[in-house]
Amino acid sequence: MKKYDVVVIGGGHAGCEASSAAARMGCKTVLITMKTDSIGQLSCNPAVGGIGKSHLAREIDALDGLISVVADKSALQRRTLNSRKGQAVQATRIQTCRDHYKLNMQKALQGIKNLDIYQATISSIISKNNIATGVITEAGDKIFGKSIILTVGTFLGGKIHIGLKSFSAGRAGDKPSIELESFFKDYSFKIGRLKTGTPPRIKTASIDFEKLEKQNSDPHMPKLSYLYDHYGVTYNEIKQVPCHITYTNESTHDLIRTKKDESPLFNGNIVSKGPRYCPSIEDKVYRFSEKKQHQIFLEPETINNYETYPNGISTSLSEKDQMKFLKTIDGLGSAIITQPGYAIEYSYFDPRGLYSSLETKKLENLFFAGQINGTTGYEEAAAQGLLAGINASLKIKDKEPWIPTRKESYIGVLIDDLVTQGVVEPYRMFTSRAEHRLRLREDNADTRLTEIGYKLGVVTKDRWKLFITKVDKIKKETRRLETIDIDVNSKTSKLLHERFGLKLKNKSNLKNLLKMSDITYEDISKLQCFGITANSDIGHIVANNIRYEGYLKRQDDEAQFFSNAQEQRIPPDFNYDRIKGLTNEALEKLKEVLPGNLGQASRIPGITPATITLLKIALKR
Amino acid sequence: MKSSDTIAAISTAYGFSGIGVVRVSGKNVSKLIKKFFGKTLKPRHAYLKKIYYQKKILDEVVVIYFKKPKSYTGEDMCEIHAHGNPVILETITDLITSNYARHAKPGEFTERAFLNNKIDLLQAESVSDLIASSNISAAQSAATSLQGEFSKHIKILENMLLDLRSKIESSINFPEDEIPEIDKRTFKDMITNLEKNFKDILSIATTGEVLNQKIKYVVVGRPNVGKSSLINSILNTESSIVSAHAGTTRDSIRYDVKIDNFIISITDTAGLRSTRNLIEKEGIERTKKSLSEANRVLYVVDAKVGFTKSDEKLIKKFEIKNYDVVFNKIDLLKEKARIQKTKHYSAVFLSAKNKIGLKFLKKIMSEHYKSNNSLESTVIARKRHIENIKAGLEQLYIAKKHLDNYHLEFFAEEIRIIHKLVSSIIGDDSITEKMLDKIFSDFCIGK
């Protein structure tokens, strides 16, 4: 009989982070997955990061997670998005080599102490008195664990649609998990259906890139992991491969229009909801008929560049029709499909059935993470995996769970949205979801989280040391800037006036200069009085900290204006029935969601400020 | 945004009474006392002081200062005892909240008292019943005050904000999609429009409408029962035409009347009947319209004839609600003036012509006034709304500055806060969802 501290089911993005985090926290952990070779497989497009998503990836990295390091080591093309729109909304996007990514992920996992990897398909959970104690494989083997983390992605009741054909599958080439789903149905977990889709893959050699716009890496080669930018660790960059851009046109659209009846998305075969921000090409053509063209990014799948991923035309038309419409597109006239696109319907659990720790309310010691909670995307899955790994370990050690807040991280926003609002479509992170967006930047995820992670035990000593070194440098540079004064009548002062229209009223140091004006760190570094400094990366962080400081204070004021005592905890066993004066509606909602703190309670749709006041009073008991 | 931790509210029951009290609690109290009354006051002593509004004396009040922790809430507090006139009390609260405090939420004084250990749980819970009930009326008031012009404006404002935000946020969140790049000019125009709308709302909301909430009465009944006479004797003048011919009053005529301590509006109408006369028909249409705007109806009958089946029919036909019945002309019957309450209405027996029994009618009216809760909460809800609109306008000025420097993320942040301020007036906080809905329906997003 096999016994572990933590048992993780599923080797996707959630599973990889969950199992590695638990192992880092010293728990004896096993990662059980259907096929060990497909651990770390990118089921959809081979890119990591992007707006909102790279913010999550940075946070995972700050907690010593794997996704950013693995993506950096597998990068084919690197870009910074929104570079002119402000530091807080700027993001990094990395096009990876699918093969390298998988391999690097597997290597990373193999290098972790306390972590076993095991190939099996799990068909059921062992439980007693509503406490989960282990899992059963298809072959009937039992594996026991003090905590169980389920991360089976799109596999629960997965059903693929290609044209008028449909069949059960977890994703292309994988079996679905049917038995496992029926276990949860029997246990009356709230299960819903969602759908997503993927485009056909094209043989790269069959594409004519000649006339297409080419997109190379940005010259400054942005990184996702702190190790490789702020901490100065080095690694071997693999060969860069560019992306290309092409467009659909009216003939493409005409063709797709005639096939409306054969698209399972529109002929009624698929009823589940898909993400609005990731529409299929059918959706785009039918819903935005006034648009004459739609953009397609042609992304390399691997370093050998055998296959290309045409990003922007996910489809569920028949393979024949996919072929037809591809041929109408510039550069794809003689395209050869290597794998058809498809839509997939799958089951997910209503995330309102979870505590903020990601433990299920129905079965103690069972945690859910990743796409099964109604999210979509690698980073979203990885973030939940990491959190579930941390909390499953804390649970074993009899410690309070770690609940990241909305103010502290995108992970906090993600979890809070999921458990209080539930989902109506696959949930993806957008920076608009974060009311503390100006605080939650790519450049400061480590200052926000690494110390917390170190105390929790999920951040290793090595990383901690690197982080501390950076913090020291920041402090030093900040102090240095404070000591460099500019006199009102000095030459520098005149220069500032000429160049930036800045009129100094009093003697001012360089730090204040950054605070009160639009002048950048780069600008001041050109002043004569500036002197020599260590590292311009650090300088930018220092400047950002100074710039945003005043703003963050205003955000705090705002939070106060709208409500207070957000963070006050509500114990999970809190008895709402004892609060006098609650309306039935409020009572019902509070009992369903079981909010973790007052802030969460106030965000439940339909909960009024008066209810919060009553709750606050009752909590002081 | 102003400091959020000093709160103020009228803490006596709404309506006219001998004395009304405005309470203030929080750290700005001593500053406020100095500003209003020119010097610091000794704690727990009553001072007779004058309060000024636009350089004129508003009221003579008694002020008491409580120094923390020896106060109800445990914070610095001040009580202003003024004359129990809603207009005066609202104005005083206005003066305070425009600079030194914000409006207290329901139960907030008690909440503070409890959190500062000034009262125990039992006391707090008995107050919590009160909060729960004011919760319902607050919800109602939000609904009532959101009918009509004001709400139309707020909704327009929210749509403008949604439009602006969906443009900003889509450009921030989906830079790789082909969303038309928005130039500074477009944003500037949108901001200018917003500013104009904010200002319009402020002027609508502050010009009297808020303070001049009064109960609207409409007097109806069959022709010649003495409706105009009744109003005349209430008005104590002979300004309305009084005649002995059926169907004299053809227009609805509105009067504002001060009764004892409060103000009502009262509308005279044409007698109710089915008529072929075109002009009278028009009068009846007007009566219908007046009825639809009424808070209360006085249904007048001739006491000699009594309240008959055909009166019942008329009440049904004209969908008259919230009515009392006036039995007029009791002089002809030698009946005594009195009030008689029935299940559906109060019956007042009087003589308009001889001015007998008018005091009974006034008594009923003042009961209406006191029990009109929705009036109270409407006013209070409006105040909170105005506060949000003012804060929103302030933010807008800051937003403009960020736009000038093209700091998109800061600009976006200000607009988000404004959106939140406006949509919390409607009581709907799901601004992110609304904004995402707008983005996905307006733009073709996604690869």
Ligand SMILES: Cc1cc2nc3c(=O)[nH]c(=O)nc-3n(C[C@H](O)[C@H](O)[C@H](O)COP(=O)(O)OP(=O)(O)OC[C@H]3O[C@@H](n4cnc5c(N)ncnc54)[C@H](O)[C@@H]3O)c2cc1C
């Ligand atoms: C067709 C398709 C299109 C997508 N399109 C997009 C997109 O456009 N944009 C986007 O952001 N995201 C997209 N995604 C989503 C993204 O791939 C997922 O969100 C992410 O991979 C989820 O990670 P996960 O760890 O939760 O699950 P997965 O990566 O799906 O991993 C699940 C793992 O569990 C294992 N497993 C399943 N059942 C069992 C079992 N019973 N026993 C043992 N192991 C089991 C599987 O083998 C697999 O390793 C798409 C996914 C698919 C399938």
Ligand SMILES: Nc1nc2c(ncn2[C@@H]2O[C@H](COP(=O)(O)OP(=O)(O)OP(=O)(O)O)[C@@H](O)[C@H]2O)c(=O)[nH]1
């Ligand atoms: N005896 C007596 N006569 C009254 C009384 N009130 C009104 N009248 C008389 O009734 C007649 C009609 O009075 P109005 O006040 O014009 O009646 P009205 O309901 O306004 O009539 P229309 O506007 O035509 O519908 C007049 O002759 C009044 O003098 C009353 O209390 N006692």
Ligand SMILES: [Mg+2]
């Ligand atoms: Mg008349």
